[in-house]
Amino acid sequence: MPVVWLILIVLAVAVxxxxxxxxxxxASAGGEQIKLHSLPSYYGSNVAMKVVVPAFLILVLWLLxxxxxxxxxxxxxxxxxxxAEGSSRGLVLAEVRRAAxxxxxxxxxxxxxxxxxxxxxxxxNDVTARLKEAGQVVTSQITQPILRAAQEYRVLNATGNxxxxxxxxxxxxxxxxxxxxxxxxDFRARNTVERGIKALLISAASIAILTTAGIVFxxxxxTVEFFRLYPxxxxxxxxxxxxxxSGRGGNSQLGIIPLLWGTFYISFVALAVAVPIGLFxxxxxxxxxxxxxxxxxxxxxxxxxxxxxxxxxxxxxxxxGPLLVSxxxxxxxxxxxxxxxxxxxxxxxxxxxxxxVSSLSDDIINAVPQAMRDGSYGLGATKSETVxxxxxxxxxxxxxxxxxxxxxxxxxxxxxxxxxxxAAARLSLNPFDAMTTVTAKIVSQLTGDADFASPVxxxxxxxxxxxxxxxxxxxxxxxxxxRKYREQYD
Amino acid sequence: xxxMPKIEQATDMTDSKISANKVQVYYGDTHAIKDVDxxxxxxxxxxxxxxxxxxxxxxxxxxxxxxxxxxICRVKGSIQIDGEDIYDPKVDPVQLRAKVGMVFQKPNPFPxxxxxxxxYGPRIHGLARNRAELDDIVxxxxxxxxxxxxxxxxxDEPGTGMSGGQQQRLCxxxxxxxxxxxxxxxxxxxxxxxxxxxxxxxxIDELRENYTIVIVxxxxxxxxRVSQRTAFFHLGILVEEGPTQDIFTNPVDKRTQDYxxxxxx
Numbered sequence: 001m002p003v004v005w006l007i008l009i010v011l012a013v014a015v016x017x018x019x020x021x022x023x024x025x026x027a028s029a030g031g032e033q034i035k036l037h038s039l040p041s042y043y044g045s046n047v048a049m050k051v052v053v054p055a056f057l058i059l060v061l062w063l064l065x066x067x068x069x070x071x072x073x074x075x076x077x078x079x080x081x082x083x084a085e086g087s088s089r090g091l092v093l094a095e096v097r098r099a100a101x102x103x104x105x106x107x108x109x110x111x112x113x114x115x116x117x118x119x120x121x122x123x124x125n126d127v128t129a130r131l132k133e134a135g136q137v138v139t140s141q142i143t144q145p146i147l148r149a150a151q152e153y154r155v156l157n158a159t160g161n162x163x164x165x166x167x168x169x170x171x172x173x174x175x176x177x178x179x180x181x182x183x184x185x186d187f188r189a190r191n192t193v194e195r196g197i198k199a200l201l202i203s204a205a206s207i208a209i210l211t212t213a214g215i216v217f218x219x220x221x222x223t224v225e226f227f228r229l230y231p232x233x234x235x236x237x238x239x240x241x242x243x244x245x246s247g248r249g250g251n252s253q254l255g256i257i258p259l260l261w262g263t264f265y266i267s268f269v270a271l272a273v274a275v276p277i278g279l280f281x282x283x284x285x286x287x288x289x290x291x292x293x294x295x296x297x298x299x300x301x302x303x304x305x306x307x308x309x310x311x312x313x314x315x316x317x318x319x320x321g322p323l324l325v326s327x328x329x330x331x332x333x334x335x336x337x338x339x340x341x342x343x344x345x346x347x348x349x350x351x352x353x354x355x356x357v358s359s360l361s362d363d364i365i366n367a368v369p370q371a372m373r374d375g376s377y378g379l380g381a382t383k384s385e386t387v388x389x390x391x392x393x394x395x396x397x398x399x400x401x402x403x404x405x406x407x408x409x410x411x412x413x414x415x416x417x418x419x420x421x422x423a424a425a426r427l428s429l430n431p432f433d434a435m436t437t438v439t440a441k442i443v444s445q446l447t448g449d450a451d452f453a454s455p456v457x458x459x460x461x462x463x464x465x466x467x468x469x470x471x472x473x474x475x476x477x478x479x480x481x482x483r484k485y486r487e488q489y490d
Numbered sequence: 491x492x493x494m495p496k497i498e499q500a501t502d503m504t505d506s507k508i509s510a511n512k513v514q515v516y517y518g519d520t521h522a523i524k525d526v527d528x529x530x531x532x533x534x535x536x537x538x539x540x541x542x543x544x545x546x547x548x549x550x551x552x553x554x555x556x557x558x559x560x561x562i563c564r565v566k567g568s569i570q571i572d573g574e575d576i577y578d579p580k581v582d583p584v585q586l587r588a589k590v591g592m593v594f595q596k597p598n599p600f601p602x603x604x605x606x607x608x609x610y611g612p613r614i615h616g617l618a619r620n621r622a623e624l625d626d627i628v629x630x631x632x633x634x635x636x637x638x639x640x641x642x643x644x645x646d647e648p649g650t651g652m653s654g655g656q657q658q659r660l661c662x663x664x665x666x667x668x669x670x671x672x673x674x675x676x677x678x679x680x681x682x683x684x685x686x687x688x689x690x691x692x693x694i695d696e697l698r699e700n701y702t703i704v705i706v707x708x709x710x711x712x713x714x715r716v717s718q719r720t721a722f723f724h725l726g727i728l729v730e731e732g733p734t735q736d737i738f739t740n741p742v743d744k745r746t747q748d749y750x751x752x753x754x755x
Contacts, residue, residue, distance in 0.1 A: 290561060371598035375661065377559055379611040379668055380588030389610065394601045 003063070006165055010055045010172045014048040017176040021047030021183040029185040038190035046189040047179030049196045055172040062164045070156045077149045092146070099150035100157075102131045118151060219468060222461035230254060230455040235462060241425035243445065243456045254459045256466060258425040262435035263467075266346045266421055267410035269431060273350025274410075275403055278357025283387055285358070286365040298362070305355040309415040316348040316420030328432050336432035338422070343431045345420035349413055353406045360405065364398030365391060397482050404478035408471040414439040438463050507532035507672065507702040508553060513567035515548055515557065515726075522548050526567075526728045528721060535694060535703045537717035537734065539710060541754065545726040546706045550674050553704065554590035555583040571672065588615055591665035595677040597657030599649030599664070604641050607649040607660055608632060611668035627667055634700075635663035636693050655686025659693060666697075673697065675705040679712065691716050710750055714738050722746045 025043035029035035036043070075093055083092055103117045112130055127147055183189070227235070230252075238255020281301060285294055321339025324347075328336035336343075368391050376386040392399070414437075422434030423444065445460040506529035515523035523545045530536050538546035548557070555576060557563040568575050576586055588611070599607050608628045611617075618624035628645075632638040637659045641652075649660050658678055665673055675694070679687040694703060694716050707713050713720050714734060721731040722743075730737060730746045741747045748754055 369598070371594060371596055372600060373559075374556065374592075374594055375598040375600065375664075376610070378554065378556060378587055378592035378594070379614065379664065380584050380586075381610075381614050382584050385614055389614075390600050 003059070006059065006168055007056075009169060010052060010059075013055075013169075013172045013176055014051040017047035017051045017179055018044035020176075021179055024180055025183040025185065025187075025189070028183065036185050037188050038193075042189035042193050043183045043187070045193045045196075046187075047176060047183065049193065050175035050179035051172045052175075053196070054175050055168050058171050059164070059168050062160075062167070066157070066160045066164070070153060070160065073156060074149050074153045077152055078145055096146055096149045096153055099131075099146055100153040103127075103150060103154060106131055118155065216468070219461055219465045222458055223465040226455055226458035226462045229458065235459070239427060241441070243459070252456050252459075254455065256438070256463065258427045259436065259438045259441055259463065260466075261427055262342070262417075262421070262425065263411055263437040263439075265342050265431070265435060266349065266417060266437055267407060269342060269346025270349035270353055270410045270413075271403065271407060273347055274353035274357050274406060277350075278354045278406075279361055279399065281354065281358040282361035282365055283392075286362050287383060287387055287391070298359075301355050301358055303355075304351070305359065307352070309352065309413060310419075312348050312352050313415040313419030316344050316416055320344050320348055321420065324432070335430060338434065340420060340422035340434045341432045342421055342435050345417050346431070348420055349410055349416050352413070352416065353410060356406045356409060357402055360402035361395070361399050364395045364402065367398070368394045397484070401478040401482035404474050404481070408474045408478075411437075411471055411474070412439060412467065413437075414443060418443065438467050442467075505532070506530055508569065508571050508704075510549075510552075510569045511567055513549070513552060513565065513569060515545070515552060516564045516566075517548075517560075518562045522726050523552070524726045528728060528731055530702065530704060531719065532702050533698060533700070534719065535698050535705060535717040537713035537720045538704065538706045538723060539708075539713050539720060539749075540723035540729075541749065542708075544723040546721075546723040547676050549723065549728075550676055550704060550706050553672070553674055554587045554592055556587070556592065558583050588668050589670055590672040590674060591668060591670035593658070593661050593665055593673065593675045593678045596681045597654055597661050599652070599657050599660050601648060601650055603646045604632075604649045604652070604660060605645040608663050608667050610664060615668055617668065631663040631667040634666050634697070635659045636689065636696075637663055653686070655682050655689055658682060658686070658690055662690070662693060662697075666701075670701065672702045672704065675703065677706050677708060680708060687712070710738070722749060724749070 022040045022044035025036055026033065026040050033040060071093060074096060075089060078089065078092055078096070083089055103112075106112045107114055107117050235254055235256055237257065238253055239257050240253040240255050241258045243252040243254060285298055285301075289297060317339065321341070321344045324341065324344055325336055325339050326332060328334075328343075330337075372390050372394055373386055376390045381389070417437045417440045421436055421440070423436050423440065424434045425441065426433060426435050428435065442460045442463050445457055445463075508528075508530040510526055510528045513523055513526040514521065526549055538550060540546045551557045552565050552569060553571075553576075555565075557565060565577060569577060571586075571590070575581070600610065602610070605628055608631050609618075609624055612624060612627050618627055629638065629642075632641055637656060640656060641660070649657065652660060658681075662673075662678075678694075679690050682690065691712065694705065697703060698718075705713075705716065717734045719732065720734040720737040722729045722737065722741075722745075724745050730741060730743045732742075737746065738750055741750060
């Protein structure tokens with residue numbers, strides 16, 4: 001039975017359970033709602049919860065565990081002789097799965113009968129021929145052991161699925177029975193449902209945290225693998241970035257310094273643009289602008305935040321780059337070779353970050369109590385004096401936090417760099433030179449045919465890990481600053 | 491306070507410090523203050539009393555044009571300080587507020603050191619030529635606010651770290667530091683405990699020697715304790731104004747009598 005059907009059945013049981021539980025609870029109170037401990041809907045929800053939660057837990061666990069068990073027992077059927085030179089048991093198992101899927105599809109199309117597919121004595125040549133007839137992709141010839149393994153795989157999976165359906169439905173029914181048994185007037189259904197909701201929220205929070213942990217784990221594993229192939233010292237202190245794909249990357253020089261330099265240089269330019277403009281915009285919006293201007297200007301500014309970064313990249317490539325070249329290029333100041341440069345990417349990234357800085361700063365400035373402003377105006381201060389001497393100092397921790405968050409954004413930005421700053425890893429002080437960043441290089445190392453056994457591809461993980469540590473550090477510092485100085489006014 | 495000679499209370503009305511004439515205040519479409527006429531005597535304490543929402547705070551804020559910071563607020567009529575109309579277009583509200591200081595309901599020290607809090611006004615207005623002069627202004631302001639003994643050893647600590655009563659006296663010191671002529675106080679003790687309140691009231695009584703003080707208060711006992719004259723506001727109208735003793739012992743208007751005897755409000 002397909003899993004979708006199973007889910008629908010469980011949900012149907014839950015709905016029926018809800019109605020029955022509600023009715024049973026009402027009946028147990030003689031139809032008088034006031035005698036129930038909880039509202040009738042809580043009794044229904046309690047039943048539905050007891051149907052859905054265990055059934056779905058079992059379903060998920062079963063779906064996770066069954067392939068492991070099946071693969072294990074099928075893998076035992078494949079003799080070592082079947083595993084060709086340079087291949088691995090994993091590849092052969094993939095072949096088995098492909099054959100099994102082919103059989104499934106052939107049966108579904110009615111080209112072969114279920115009995116034939118299961119027939120242990122079936123001739124593998126015949127099967128191959130029939131599978132090809134059915135339009136199923138079968139690599140070369142299916143050998144006898146692979147056919148046997150595929151047949152066993154199908155049988156095991158079918159049995160497993162059948163048992164899973166039974167168990168899940170039984171669990172659902174048992175849950176319904178349990179919930180219905182509980183549906184009496186004095187049962188505290190409301191409190192039980194409350195606990196269920198708490199568990200739901202906790203699981204949502206833990207999924208987010210566990211995913212982060214999983215991402216970090218996969219980064220760490222691959223980074224360690226990279227450092228086994230390439231010396232860490234050369235990676236962190238090497239001044240040259242020149243990956244070569246020949247000789248499985250053995251001759252590459254993979255120093256991160258030029259990439260980090262490009263990253264920080266571009267981020268610095270971006271922040272130099274975004275921080276003053278964003279901050280002044282925030283001060284204007286929160287202190288000077290009337291409610292009407294504010295109602296229009298703030299959403300407009302925030303539209304900037306909704307523009308996809310690739311569009312900013314195009315803007316850099318097609319507008320800002322040529323504009324800068326016309327001023328600083330060979331016909332002008334002569335210090336800019338082409339449109340792709342640190343300045344191009346930095347300016348455009350700065351524009352991208354303006355709403356980020358202004359929106360966060362605006363919220364923070366608005367959070368400064370009106371009493372501070374009154375106190376300052378009451379002493380005869382003008383608006384700008386008040387902003388400069390009272391509001392900005394009071395809001396400073398939050399603003400610093402906002403700037404650091406913007407900095408992490410800038411460091412992690414990719415598309416604008418790819419299109420605006422070029423791809424040359426270079427250590428240069430000239431902001432009109434093309435440079436590149438860590439993120440852009442991660443993309444270029446992994447696009448195309450990546451061989452994940454060579455340092456040239458694995459370096460992407462080390463780069464990602466470094467970037468992750470840097471932005472994590474920035475975020476921690478930002479949070480620390482915000483928290484430390486937050487209680488200065490109440 | 492109340493036992494002061496009658497002669498002093500009946501100061502000649504012509505040399506009043508502040509004189510308001512037919513003042514109207516509108517918040518959007520709401521007519522918050524209607525036809526208020528009042529003369530406020532120099533170097534004395536005038537208390538505004540009345541139930542919540544009667545317009546006493548609003549009227550107080552017209553005296554230093556704090557209402558200008560609200561877009562929807564309009565003021566009509568005339569208010570003169572020392573014979574000069576403060577709503578004249580020639581008058582700079584920022585300069586006016588240096589002359590008419592204000593202390594708010596809740597202590598609102600800036601998140602700066604005690605010293606910087608007091609030095610804020612003098613710095614903005616350039617009242618001190620050098621650091622020594624500024625030190626003198628800070629010290630004398632804190633002394634006048636009765637806070638010097640408590641604050642002199644911790645001038646570098648944040649003003650927000652003081653107790654509520656100390657914070658309010660710091661705010662008074664901050665207002666004094668710009669040498670205002672008038673100090674407006676908007677329920678300065680409403681967030682304070684009785685002991686801190688007593689100290690602030692004592693301070694107000696001392697400040698009367700040098701400043702014209704207008705205080706809005708919800709506490710009729712406080713009005714009776716600190717003020718020489720009292721004005722009773724009700725529904726945006728100035729119902730009755732006169733020497734504090736008369737208002738509390740022998741009110742002319744029925745509404746005033748009802749209010750001070752606790753029949754409403």
